[in-house]
Amino acid sequence: MTNIGLRPDSVLRETAPRRKGLATRRKVGNIGKMARVICIANQKGGVGKTTTAINLSASLAVSEKRTLLIDCDPQANATSGVGIDQSTVDRTLYHGMLGQVGAASLIMDSPIASLKVIPANVELIGFEVEMMSSPDRDRSLKNLIADLDGSFEYIILDCPPSLSLLTVNALTAADSLLIPLQCEFYALEGLGQLLRTVERIRRSLNPELKIAGILLTMFDKRTNLSYQVAEEAEKYFKDLVFKTLVPRNIRLSEAPSFGKPILLYDATSTGARSYIELAQEITQTEGDACNEVT
Numbered sequence: 001m002t003n004i005g006l007r008p009d010s011v012l013r014e015t016a017p018r019r020k021g022l023a024t025r026r027k028v029g030n031i032g033k034m035a036r037v038i039c040i041a042n043q044k045g046g047v048g049k050t051t052t053a054i055n056l057s058a059s060l061a062v063s064e065k066r067t068l069l070i071d072c073d074p075q076a077n078a079t080s081g082v083g084i085d086q087s088t089v090d091r092t093l094y095h096g097m098l099g100q101v102g103a104a105s106l107i108m109d110s111p112i113a114s115l116k117v118i119p120a121n122v123e124l125i126g127f128e129v130e131m132m133s134s135p136d137r138d139r140s141l142k143n144l145i146a147d148l149d150g151s152f153e154y155i156i157l158d159c160p161p162s163l164s165l166l167t168v169n170a171l172t173a174a175d176s177l178l179i180p181l182q183c184e185f186y187a188l189e190g191l192g193q194l195l196r197t198v199e200r201i202r203r204s205l206n207p208e209l210k211i212a213g214i215l216l217t218m219f220d221k222r223t224n225l226s227y228q229v230a231e232e233a234e235k236y237f238k239d240l241v242f243k244t245l246v247p248r249n250i251r252l253s254e255a256p257s258f259g260k261p262i263l264l265y266d267a268t269s270t271g272a273r274s275y276i277e278l279a280q281e282i283t284q285t286e287g288d289a290c291n292e293v294t
């Protein structure tokens with residue numbers, strides 16, 4: 001298995017235990033509710049970030065949590081995956097992050113009533129270049145979502161496959177980071193770099209950033225490799241690894257082409273069940289965390 005060059009003690013030092021790790025949330029509205037902002041990142045492509053962003057958001061939404069999915073990737077797969085045609089949206093996250101429009105005016109409906117979306121399209125590539133010399137460039141997303149106080153219980157950020165300025169913005173705006181790990185060769189490779197970025201962001205932009213957890217995706221119980229990746233992840237990350245495993249499931253890969261979360265495409269599939277379970281695991285953690293702060 002890959003040596004990822006991690007120094008587990010130092011990397012995880014700031015990481016609260018699973019049951020406490022998500023206690024930091026911003027206070028929103030005047031009802032004392034906290035919105036939880038979860039960033040889904042891994043600089044590797046194809047590990048299940050977007051699939052997780054869409055289906056975790058949908059699962060939270062059907063469990064009666066007001067949820068906002070923000071597509072932070074110029075490839076805009078999360079946008080199209082919830083049935084929004086990116087070529088027809090004229091105002092996207094790009095305009096919000098440049099400060100041209102407020103977040104509320106960017107919010108669009110999805111096929112699930114309680115799930116809203118801030119879409120992206122390819123224009124978002126320009127953000128990096130245009131904000132290059134702006135001193136506030138790392139905080140554009142944080143500033144944008146500050147407008148949304150009280151409107152949502154969960155905000156899920158789908159990141160591009162890089163550690164670019166867009167990902168830095170997402171990590172700066174988030175309370176916690178969920179890292180999908182594909183059960184494949186070299187799964188853990190590059191994680192050291194991601195976690196060093198987390199440490200850097202904690203030191204400068206977002207001291208409260210937690211690790212929400214490591215999510216094993218595309219788990220195939222017929223292969224030894226999947227078990228090896230799971231074992232390796234547990235060795236490094238211990239109880240930060242979510243109990244929920246997302247299986248390799250063809251229905252999950254079919255759903256985006258119908259512009260639907262898996263719950264609307266095939267609610268009985270193993271993929272759908274796994275994301276419902278993940279949402280439960282996450283909301284239960286919140287329940288515990290709430291007890292602590294009250």
Ligand SMILES: Nc1ncnc2c1ncn2[C@@H]1O[C@H](COP(=O)(O)OP(=O)(O)O)[C@@H](O)[C@H]1O
Nearest residue numbers: 045046047048049050051218247248249252253
């Ligand atoms: N659990 C899964 N089972 C089968 N296919 C999956 C699963 N998760 C993701 N995929 C497919 O793998 C590809 C990459 O997933 P995606 O979520 O787009 O990754 P990322 O956003 O990290 O690039 C997509 O074609 C997606 O449909």
Ligand SMILES: [Mg+2]
Nearest residue numbers: 049050073077
């Ligand atoms: Mg993606």
